[in-house]
Amino acid sequence: MINPADQIPEATIARLPGYLRALMELAERGVTRVSSTELAKAAGVQSALLRRDLSHFGSYGTRGVGYEVPVLVKEIGEHVGSGNSWPVMVVGVGNLGRALVSHSELFDPDFRLVALVDNDPQVVGSTIAGVTVVAADQLEQEIATRHPRIVIITTPVAAAQEVCTRVVDAGVNSVLNFAPTTLSAPDGVTVRTVDLGQELHILAFHEARRVAVQAGAAPVMPAQEKSQ
Amino acid sequence: MINPADQIPEATIARLPGYLRALMELAERGVTRVSSTELAKAAGVQSALLRRDLSHFGSYGTRGVGYEVPVLVKEIGEHVGSGNSWPVMVVGVGNLGRALVSHSELFDPDFRLVALVDNDPQVVGSTIAGVTVVAADQLEQEIATRHPRIVIITTPVAAAQEVCTRVVDAGVNSVLNFAPTTLSAPDGVTVRTVDLGQELHILAFHEARRVAVQAGAAPVMPAQEKSQ
DNA sequence: CGCTGTGAATTATTTCACAGCA
DNA sequence: TGCTGTGAAATAATTCACAGCG
Numbered sequence: 327m328i329n330p331a332d333q334i335p336e337a338t339i340a341r342l343p344g345y346l347r348a349l350m351e352l353a354e355r356g357v358t359r360v361s362s363t364e365l366a367k368a369a370g371v372q373s374a375l376l377r378r379d380l381s382h383f384g385s386y387g388t389r390g391v392g393y394e395v396p397v398l399v400k401e402i403g404e405h406v407g408s409g410n411s412w413p414v415m416v417v418g419v420g421n422l423g424r425a426l427v428s429h430s431e432l433f434d435p436d437f438r439l440v441a442l443v444d445n446d447p448q449v450v451g452s453t454i455a456g457v458t459v460v461a462a463d464q465l466e467q468e469i470a471t472r473h474p475r476i477v478i479i480t481t482p483v484a485a486a487q488e489v490c491t492r493v494v495d496a497g498v499n500s501v502l503n504f505a506p507t508t509l510s511a512p513d514g515v516t517v518r519t520v521d522l523g524q525e526l527h528i529l530a531f532h533e534a535r536r537v538a539v540q541a542g543a544a545p546v547m548p549a550q551e552k553s554q
Numbered sequence: 555m556i557n558p559a560d561q562i563p564e565a566t567i568a569r570l571p572g573y574l575r576a577l578m579e580l581a582e583r584g585v586t587r588v589s590s591t592e593l594a595k596a597a598g599v600q601s602a603l604l605r606r607d608l609s610h611f612g613s614y615g616t617r618g619v620g621y622e623v624p625v626l627v628k629e630i631g632e633h634v635g636s637g638n639s640w641p642v643m644v645v646g647v648g649n650l651g652r653a654l655v656s657h658s659e660l661f662d663p664d665f666r667l668v669a670l671v672d673n674d675p676q677v678v679g680s681t682i683a684g685v686t687v688v689a690a691d692q693l694e695q696e697i698a699t700r701h702p703r704i705v706i707i708t709t710p711v712a713a714a715q716e717v718c719t720r721v722v723d724a725g726v727n728s729v730l731n732f733a734p735t736t737l738s739a740p741d742g743v744t745v746r747t748v749d750l751g752q753e754l755h756i757l758a759f760h761e762a763r764r765v766a767v768q769a770g771a772a773p774v775m776p777a778q779e780k781s782q
Numbered sequence: 783c784g785c786t787g788t789g790a791a792t793t794a795t796t797t798c799a800c801a802g803c804a
Numbered sequence: 805t806g807c808t809g810t811g812a813a814a815t816a817a818t819t820c821a822c823a824g825c826g
Contacts, residue, residue: 343755362786378819412758426653432751475761476754531634790822
């Protein structure tokens with residue numbers, strides 16, 4: 327076993343929620359035991375990688391047998407903060423912000439919405455998912471009162487950096503950014519950016535590549551009526 | 555210069571859209587020339603990494619000077635499929651699906667929504683963003699008619715794999731999945747999954763870690779107003 | 783016997799650091 | 805001179821493959 331205090335690879339961390347999800351599905355189906363091969367398949371990774379990932383936290387399996395599902399759920403769950411109901415604030419209550427907070431799956435059960443902020447007077451004061459939207463100038467006030475541990479930014483690009491700076495100054499260390507821009511934050515603050523346009527462009531890259539490959543040799547015809 | 559035909563690292567591909575975005579911003583501000591250092595900073599990467607990434611495609615810079623912004627915009631744009639207006643279909647018109655198609659920034663200008671599919675009779679027939687929602691059993695029909703190159707899945711988990719299989723069978727090679735589940739698809743098909751709950755759990759992992767670290771020594775207190 | 787946990791090998795990605803061109 | 809493009813080195817992540825335990 328490897329010392330749990332050593333640095334967990336970021337790539338491993340990013341896979342843990344996937345493992346947990348796969349385990350939950352198994353548990354729901356009444357499965358109480360899995361081999362690394364089965365769980366890896368459910369999570370879409372190689373079995374050796376799964377075992378390596380788990381080994382960073384300790385030995386939870388039984389040789390010749392596999393893993394007890396409840397044991398792994400508990401272990402991984404602890405690491406990704408399950409059962410804590412982390413308080414979350416959302417800044418920017420436009421289409422996307424509203425969709426996210428209405429997305430029941432998202433906040434159940436490990437996260438709870440505690441504050442909503444927007445700068446549109448039309449929106450301020452309205453209640454969404456049981457939370458009343460406050461004005462942008464109340465942001466620091468709201469953080470002091472509601473103590474969110476995670477802030478989701480769903481503002482336009484123009485506002486995102488300022489919001490990020492202000493929430494970090496107010497003591498928040500974790501930011502999930504949906505604005506398509508690079509945010510800078512001091513060391514020790516975790517910022518993750520989800521850029522939907524970027525995802526589409528990555529797919530487009532591969533699509534463009536497929537066409538280019540066909541131009542040379544034609545390996546497999548993808549879409550029957552190929553390029554329309 | 556490295557042969558453009560050799561394999562572009564996936565990590566490089568994932569950064570290209572970010573470079574393009576940074577370049578657009580510069581272009582808008584009237585900047586016509588950048589050094590790798592400046593552009594790298596705008597995109598949030600190291601300058602050597604930017605240069606290495608670009609070198610996979612060829613030499614577009616001038617030693618001692620830097621890069622011409624329009625040249626790079628064109629080059630990178632070509633690779634990520636800018637100016638093609640890729641046709642996109644969205645399956646699942648719930649909160650999230652609706653928010654995505656209403657998110658004007660997302661589809662401008664390199665992607666265009668060509669089809670919407672849902673299985674809710676309440677929703678089928680309605681028009682969103684200029685596109686009429688068709689029933690789930692029309693999915694193959696709609697693909698044959700509208701020729702989407704990319705399909706966005708915003709259905710519940712239970713439906714996601716079936717949708718994925720059907721769209722791939724109908725000839726689609728690129729899928730952007732928002733359902734929190736692992737999708738399997740044949741080789742040659744690109745599937746990217748954006749899992750919002752997973753993102754929150756990754757942040758929670760780091761939050762939990764910060765607390766654990768403090769248990770030993772107490773470096774910085776997270777969620778109160780210390781550093782205003 | 784079957785499956786975990788992990789050294790060792792491999793592969794991928796990033797960074798260093800500098801030769802060489804404009 | 806200043807900055808690109810890139811070998812070479814360093815680091816990170818993954819996979820192989822098998823010893824060893826239940």
